Amino acid sequence: MTVLSPLSQSSPSLADWLCYIEQKHPQHQIELGLNRIRLVAERAGLQQLPGKKILIAGTNGKGTTARTLEQLLLAQGFSVGVYSSPHLLNFNERLRLNGQDVADPLWLDAFGFVEQLRADTELTYFEFTTLVAFRILCQLQPDFCLIEVGLGGRLDATNIIEPDLSLLTTIDLDHQDYLGPDRVSIGREKAGIFRHGVPAVVLETDLPDSVLEVAAQLGTQLWRSGAQYQFSQGQLWSWQSANHQLLQLPKPAVPQANVAAALMALELLQVLPDVGVLEKVLADLSLPGRMQWLSHQPAVLLDVAHNPQSAAYLASQLTELKGRYLKIHALVGMLKDKDCAQSLQCFDGLIDQWHLVSLPGARGATAEQLSAVFSDNSALCCYSMVQDGYQAALDALQQDDLLVIFGSFVTVSAVLALQMETEV
Structure with missing residues (x-):
């Protein structure tokens, strides 16, 4: 089947472009490698991003680390572009300029530009959208470009740029089919x-x-946590390097380890903020889908934890919260190519009632597949759709209960979409 480019239309929409590249190369068909994207990028210098470039890789924590860097730079008056994936609700979320999602007109112009630029070179969904984002960044010329790696690092499409600083968050088991079977x-x-x-x-x-x-x-040269810089944990915490010491910092709503790494990066780039700026930013620092309170009455908490490492962090946060609530309910939907068993085992003894939901698509695990992880089925309910499980979980909540929703970007985005519908 021939898929016509939106360039043949008079006024293509962003949805038209996304449908086109999805049909050309579905998102789940991943092909790592830099030859294709580098060939196209070099035709227009799209690999030469403006300003200072920070390339951020890791199994978990890329999004919150990028958000921390972004907010601390913006607070000092710099212009900042952030490229990230996946998105939660709207594709526009994948590129922010100065804290705002880039609007459709810039995306549309850049999609048309890259479509013509690539000529006969086939690109994957992620390669295409990465070049589109890089085209926009080249046009907007921010002082800093914060680029999240999509998958791995060495062969990821984002790795065509030459960063001024690289930042590696965590290393754990995920995407083993593409990155290898172990942490090494x-x-x-x-x-x-x-x-x-x-x-x-x-x-x-x-x-x-x-x-x-x-x-x-x-x-x-590596600047490592615990060696070249250190930090403490707690409601009031501290950070120090060979050159700076910051004390009595407010605890943010994102992992302190990610903030600590961001501070080291900013020091190396000679833009470490003063304590006043830092305290103000940390007090309000958050990222949608990461330890996000959807509401406090009833108490509903969202997190995109989807592998053992991120699940363990979420479990540690729930351990701190447990004493405030009578019962903790969990609404969970996962992708079957994740380590569902090890991820869910992190919550042993924490969850009083499980609401397991099936996710759509070829990668989605069914609720029944998730239930096989548990030896005791007495506190399990299974649902074929996220919306059914979410409503049932809400109905089951008592005044002093907490509902935590996690397992996948797909699960969290579905609940956020449902919430938006009820607010309209």
Whole structure:
């Protein structure tokens, strides 16, 4: 079947473009490699992003680390572009300029530009959208470009740029079909964002040897958590490096380890904010879908935790919250290519009632598949659709209960969409 380019239409919409590239190369058909995207990018210099570039890779924590960097830079008067994926509700979320999602007209112009630029070169969904975002960043010329790696690092489409600083968050088991079966191979792939002579901040404290080997081979100097910088945990916490010490900082709504890595990155780029700016930003720092309170009465908490490492962090936060609530309910939907069993086992003894939902599409796990993880089915309810499970979970909540929703971006985005419908 021939798929016609939206350029043949008089006024294509953003939805038209997304449908076109999805039909050309569905999102779930991942093809890692830099040859295609580099070939197209170099025709217009799209790999040469403006300003200072920070390339952010890792299994978890990329989004919150980028948000921290973004807000601390904006508070100092810099212009900031952030490229991230996936989105929760609208595709426009994938590119922010100065905290605002880029509007349709810029996307439409850039899609048309890249479609003509690629000529006969086939691009994956992510390669196409990455070039479109890079085209917009080249037009807008922000002072800083914060670029989240999509998958891995070494062969991810974003790795065509030359960063001024690389930032590696965490390394854990995820996407093993593409990155390798263990942390050693995954770490090697993620360390592919390192460059010779370019500083790299590393949040992960339990580094596999492969990361150190790549850094040594490339001549990359690492600034590591617990070594070149340290931080404490708690409601009031501290951070220090060889050159700075920051005390009595307010606890943010994002992981403190991610904030600590962001502070090290900013110091290396010589834009570390003063304490007053930092305190103000941390007090309001948040990111949709990450420890996000949908409401407080009833108490409903959202988090996109979808693998064992992120699930363990969410479980640690629920442990702190548990004493405030009579019961904790969980609404969970996951993708079947994730480690569902190990992720859900993180919540042993924390959840009083499970509401398991089936997710759509070829990658979606069914509620029954999730239920097989549990040896005791007495506190389980299964639903074929997210909306059915969400309504049932809300109906089951008592005044002093908490509902936590997690397992996938798909699950969280579906609930956010339902919430928006009820507010209209």
